[in-house]
Amino acid sequence: MKNKVFACLLGLTVLSYTVNAAYAIDLDDSTRTLPLDDSGTTVVFTLEQxxxxxxxxxNTCAICHNGGITKTNPNVGLDPEALSLASPPRDNIGSLVEYLKDPTSYDGAESIAEIHPSIKSADIFPKMRNLSDDDLVSIAGHILLQPKIAAEKWGGGKIYY
Incomplete structure (x- = not known):
């Protein structure tokens, strides 16, 4: 991440502040390389993705998952460990896309489509109605990319957010 300093001249007053952020242009190929499936295949996300x-x-998920937490169940976040321990594991693009289409409980035993936004329940959750498969892949990529950028903050809970 690069430190960027911005200054704004307003009349005679100069305001300056520092922003710490990782911008898409700062992300190299290795950072943008994400697991595609459980066989170990990877994919390099484009800057546009x-x-x-x-x-x-x-726009779609952060209301409940801001910072990779889960507001409705603080014990299960979107951090790599929690995703890998789900059944089936949700630690790759393919499994997250399947989850976004038809979510199941953490143990995989039952559908939770009626309470979790998904393509299957788009009639209940309007924000899901217009999402394409490419959109779901981009969302899954964001979830898997954040631990590489935000480290322990992603899914770290209320001590960070």
Missing amino acids: VKRGKKLFN
Whole structure:
């Protein structure tokens, strides 16, 4: 991440502040390389996919998952460990896309489509209605990319957010 300093001249007053952020242009190929499936295949996200994933996640998912937490169940976040321990594991693009289409409980035993936004329940959750498979891939990529950018903050809970 780069430190960017911005200054704004307003009359005679100069305001300056520092912003710490990782911008898509700062992300190299290795950072944008994400697991595609459980066989170990990877995919390198484009800068456009990174930007689109962030926008879609913020518009569709962040109300309950801001910062990778889960407001409705603080014991299960979107951090890599929690995703890998789900059944089936949700630690790759393919499994997250399947989850966004038809979500199941953490143990995989039952459908939770009626209470979790998904393509299957788009009639209940309007924000899901117009999402394409490419959109779901971008959202999944955002979820998997954040631990590489925000480290322990992603899914770290209320001590960070």
